[in-house]
Amino acid sequence: MYPSTTNPPVGERTRWALVAVLAANMLVDALEVSATLVAMPAVGADLGAGAAGLQWLVSGFAAGFGGLLLLGGRLVEGLGRRRVFLAALLVFAAASLAGALTDSLAALTATRVLKGFCVALTAPTGLAIITSAVPEGAARRRAVSLYSLFGAAGFCAGLLLSGLFTGAGWRWTLAFPAPVALLLLAAGARLVPRDVRDSGARDAGARDAGVRDAGVRGGGPRGPGRHAAACGAALTGAVLLLVYGLAHLAGPGREPARAAAAFAGAALLGAVFVTAERRSPRPLVPPVLLRHGPLLRSALGAAALNGSYVGFLLVASLHLRETGRSPWQTALVFLPAAAPLALSALHSARIAARLGPARAVAAGAVLAPLGYALYPRAPDADPRWTVLLPATACVGAAFALAFTALHLQATGAVPARLQGAASGLYQTFVQAGAALTAAPVAALYTVGRAPALCLVTVIGAAGACVALGGLVPAARAAAAPPPNHP
Numbered sequence: 001m002y003p004s005t006t007n008p009p010v011g012e013r014t015r016w017a018l019v020a021v022l023a024a025n026m027l028v029d030a031l032e033v034s035a036t037l038v039a040m041p042a043v044g045a046d047l048g049a050g051a052a053g054l055q056w057l058v059s060g061f062a063a064g065f066g067g068l069l070l071l072g073g074r075l076v077e078g079l080g081r082r083r084v085f086l087a088a089l090l091v092f093a094a095a096s097l098a099g100a101l102t103d104s105l106a107a108l109t110a111t112r113v114l115k116g117f118c119v120a121l122t123a124p125t126g127l128a129i130i131t132s133a134v135p136e137g138a139a140r141r142r143a144v145s146l147y148s149l150f151g152a153a154g155f156c157a158g159l160l161l162s163g164l165f166t167g168a169g170w171r172w173t174l175a176f177p178a179p180v181a182l183l184l185l186a187a188g189a190r191l192v193p194r195d196v197r198d199s200g201a202r203d204a205g206a207r208d209a210g211v212r213d214a215g216v217r218g219g220g221p222r223g224p225g226r227h228a229a230a231c232g233a234a235l236t237g238a239v240l241l242l243v244y245g246l247a248h249l250a251g252p253g254r255e256p257a258r259a260a261a262a263f264a265g266a267a268l269l270g271a272v273f274v275t276a277e278r279r280s281p282r283p284l285v286p287p288v289l290l291r292h293g294p295l296l297r298s299a300l301g302a303a304a305l306n307g308s309y310v311g312f313l314l315v316a317s318l319h320l321r322e323t324g325r326s327p328w329q330t331a332l333v334f335l336p337a338a339a340p341l342a343l344s345a346l347h348s349a350r351i352a353a354r355l356g357p358a359r360a361v362a363a364g365a366v367l368a369p370l371g372y373a374l375y376p377r378a379p380d381a382d383p384r385w386t387v388l389l390p391a392t393a394c395v396g397a398a399f400a401l402a403f404t405a406l407h408l409q410a411t412g413a414v415p416a417r418l419q420g421a422a423s424g425l426y427q428t429f430v431q432a433g434a435a436l437t438a439a440p441v442a443a444l445y446t447v448g449r450a451p452a453l454c455l456v457t458v459i460g461a462a463g464a465c466v467a468l469g470g471l472v473p474a475a476r477a478a479a480a481p482p483p484n485h486p
Helices: 012-047 056-079 081-101 105-133 138-166 170-175 177-191 199-208 226-247 256-279 287-291 293-322 327-343 345-355 357-374 385-411 416-445 449-469 471-479
Strands: none
Touching (some): 012 105, 012 327, 056 105, 056 226, 081 177, 105 416, 138 327, 138 345, 226 416, 287 416, 293 327, 293 385, 327 345, 345 357, 345 385, 357 471, 449 471
């Protein structure tokens, strides 16, 4: 995603040790959300926080992740992959430890946003390092597959580890990534190759893309540029204000005046983002991408799928704790919703190709709201395995079918020079979907589980409508004759 610099070649054994470190970091990044979902009720019990406050542990991380993704590429471009990757690991470890030690929900939320920032840098940068260090061909395909597998398995790993650690105390769940990140930092300092800065090649690449920025010239480290920095800060602030406003729209914490002020602030920051993008000689989002139908349709569908998925697990986590389930039992209940993606990770692209991305997306998008609708809504419902399994299995199958297919559909028709920007825009939608769904779902949960689940189902159904609408253009494209057809 981040085409910043070229790395020197590395030896075979060193190369695979590097891939192992980067894949392990991807696993740690991916488990952040699932581990927090399991630990969240215990955090609330200890800190005296309700659902509306606890949702910040999820939405704050997603807002930090999504808000910095577009800016992250410029940071890597200016400072280099190695420097950014290692610095982000160090900050991630510090934030994990600080979150585990604090007794303030506000401070804990701040560490979650900061960790989201770090993951926005390490996850795509790790993939970029792999594509630089591993030669093209079978070796690179194996390396990228391993990286993707660890990312998909991270959610399952987070469930199991959180179920284990939260039984001893939620602080252990939030702290355990810190020593792992420090070990990866030590290994990365030895294995991640130093960046080779070739300003001539870099400038040529900028000309090929038809974009130039005042900060491109020169061979030394440079910042992301004032336009890019303003855009990144404005986007992150707008998402956080939207989350704040949505969290105060319903339930006992309903405060219309605060919500209106937050929405007004988000609109102002949105205007700053748009203005800075228009004035930038090198916008974070090339305007052509905003007119790319498959990309935007896939991004909206992915936002609905990921947002409804996170909202569903948030409701289920709080409900299971209320009915006396332990963290370990909660983790086991969630496994059917997470395991299919991990088990199919190495074959997901093949599945999408065989079904066709549009059909795979549509099938998954329909299964997701079906799973949400199957979850028990009655106030006195005691969630038994036989009741929960159909719901979680449908949701897990939905992700296995649709998630990779959505990404393929989003970027498949985008020109090669715009692939990085398209992927960043797509992932920003994915994370924003989680951030903006968790807040209203948690607010409604304080009123009752049924209203919260209804909202989750409506969001999932909206994503299904977007996906089903994509079947028509896909069918037309398949039926169209080739360009040279007489």
